Amino acid sequence: MxxxxxxxxxxxxxxxxxxxxxxxxxxxxxxxxxxxxxxxxxxxxxxxxxxxxxxxxxxxxxxxxxxxxxxxxxxxxxxxxxxxxxxxxxxxxxxxxLWANFGSDLAAVGDVSEAAAAFRKTVELAPDFGPAWLGLATLPAMLGDTDVAAMEKALVLVRDPHHKIQLLFALGRAHGALGAFERSFEKFAEANALRDTLVPYDGAGLAAFVEAHRKLRPSLFAAAAHHSPHADGAIFIVGMPRSGSTLVEQILANHPEVEGAGELFALPEVAASIGAFDSPDVLVRRLQTLTHAEAAQLGTDYLTRAGRYRRTDRPYFTDKMPANWRLVALIRRILPGARIIDVRRAPLACCFSAYTTYFNRHTDFPNTLEDLGRYYRHYLGMMEMVQGLTPGSLYRLDHARLVSNAEREIRALFGFLRLPFASSCLRPEENLRAIYTPSAQQVRAPIHHEQDRSHAYLRWLRPLQDALRAG
CATH class of the missing domain: 1.25.40.10 (Tetratricopeptide repeat domain)
Incomplete structure (x- = not known):
């Protein structure tokens, strides 16, 4: 405004x-x-x-x-x-x-040593301060045996349940890094179980939300594309958390014509403004009844909200909110010229990595292995539906192929985006922008294969494997 x-x-x-x-x-x-x-x-x-x-x-x-x-x-x-x-x-x-907040912003800009010092000052002052322990756990090779002992002791002291959840996730990471995989999995399971009591996941609601999209017809989106007044500046990166989307955004942000804007809440805010989350079928009904003028205004509203986080005048920008996969039909309706990149990673590895990641109290996300598998299938279903409604509008980018042959895959991606290839995109680690996701430190290294941690935990992942295969 x-x-x-x-x-x-x-x-x-x-x-x-x-x-x-x-x-x-x-x-x-x-x-x-x-x-x-x-x-x-x-x-x-x-x-x-x-x-x-x-x-x-x-x-x-x-x-x-x-x-x-x-x-x-x-x-x-x-x-x-x-x-x-x-x-x-x-x-x-x-x-x-104050020290914990300082550490978080230092980590975001990539100052690992000073971030670690700030987090350690935090836990020196407050040994049960969960966010600081989790901050340390997300930095490379920062936790050892003495830290594990300190965190185990802190679990007895902590009173804030959200701090306890973060302590448990930090312990899960620390035990795993030390090779104590059974103890590590126990901590992750305990963290998710506690989170489920505080931030319950509405799996039935998501299933109904996705199913409602089957009522949509291709003609609705063809008409929207014909009447769209918007330029093609928005690039949405969607998919599962821990799929490699932060790396993809970092690659794009190293292009001279693209600004990496991070995980924006602009699209969910626009969706909420039309009641999209009031009940499972509201969004579909609104998509079917929007006039061209109303759709255009919602597109303008999105661009205005996203513009608040723009820092450059580059013609393109990324919106890397993974959960926007739920709203790809809305994107196609109100911003039909926008590009959408669907980042995929091996399902088991991706889901297990998400299971071991802390999500805040405002994020509706599964807390059990079974629900994670079902969530992944709902995501695939939505992608398939929208691809069928608007053929060629979604670009599927496979993380394994990207890290195996970066130049080939990046060239193909820019072909879809209709942007010239830039060799700087092969060196995303050179970009010094602030990054606020759990992958912040990983993408500050050259493009590389990440270790698939799920193999060390396979004996406990049968519920996830079964849920991924079901349906």
Whole structure:
């Protein structure tokens, strides 16, 4: 949303928030509420300027710095946030959360050694701080026997269940790295079981959502493509988590015409605005009844929301939210000129890697091996349906072939994208952009074969194997 003109009245919500700040000028809560509102309507720089004034006005207080750091991190501006983090930990060196947040942004920009130091400072101050242990576990070769002992002890102390989940995932990784695979699997299973009590997965709802798409007909998308006013700038990278999608985005982001924008919530937000998640068949009914003007407006809405995270004027950008596979029909309806890349990895390896990955409390994702197998089959079903509805609109990229013959596969990918090949894309590790996914450190290395960890755990994966074969 653009800034208001000087003679226009602020919206009632904003007026109330500004009145609260005026009435309580030293209230961190009042300033945070106003800053959150400004960010929510796309006026991020205005929110940051407001906080800068408070930082100057109250140099002895840490809350304006803390809110500013949170905004910069949330806006994927980790490099800008680092100086704010440094000021925070200097002003309040005994606050674990500040060190953990600092470590997360250091990891995002690839500063592994300083990130590790920040995470270790966190657990020195708070031994049961799960996010810091998980942060360490995602850095290369950072955990050893003494860390395992410390985490096992922390499990007895921890009270926050979400911190406990992250501790368990970190322990699963650490035990696995040390070759204790049975103990490792036990921790992963315990982590997922606890998460299931807090963030239950709606498998029946997803199955019905996918099934509803069988009502769609090719003519709907042919008409949409004919009337689309949008350029072809959006490149969606979809698929299963842990499929190699971060590597694909890193490759594309090294092209001079493509900006890597990361995992955006723009498309789910547009979908939610038309009630897509209210019940399983709402999205399909809306897709069938949208006028061309309404579809075009939703496409514009998406581009506006995604534009908030753009940092360059490159003509193309990536949206690497894996779960957007659920919304590929919506993409084809409101942005028929957009490209969609479906990244595939061997099903067992991909699903097991997802099982060993922490997903936050806002992510609807399976917590059992059986549900993971069914989830994978729903994903395949959706891809097949949309490919049938709009032939040639989805590009399937196989991760194994990509790492085996990178130049051949990257050339073919750019052929689909109708972009010239750039040799810089063969060296994605040279791109220094911030990365916020669990694969951040892996894709900072040259393109390579990743170890398939599932082989060491096969004796416990029969439920996943059976679910992948069913149906």
């Amino acid at each position: 653009p800034s208001m003109s000087a003679d226009s009245a602020p919206p009632p919500d904003e007026r109330a928030l500004r009145m609260a700040v005026a009435a309580q000028p030293d209230s961190a809560q009042a300033h945070a509420a106003l800053a959150s509102f400004l960010c929510g309507v796309g006026r991020v720089d205005e929110a940051l300027a407001h906080l800068d004034r408070e930082i100057d006005r109250q140099p002895s207080k840490i809350w304006p710095l803390s809110i500013k750091a949170g905004i910069l991190s949330g806006e994927r501006r980790a490099a800008e946030a680092l100086d704010v983090h440094r000021a925070l930990v200097a002003a309040a060196p005994g606050v674990p959360l």
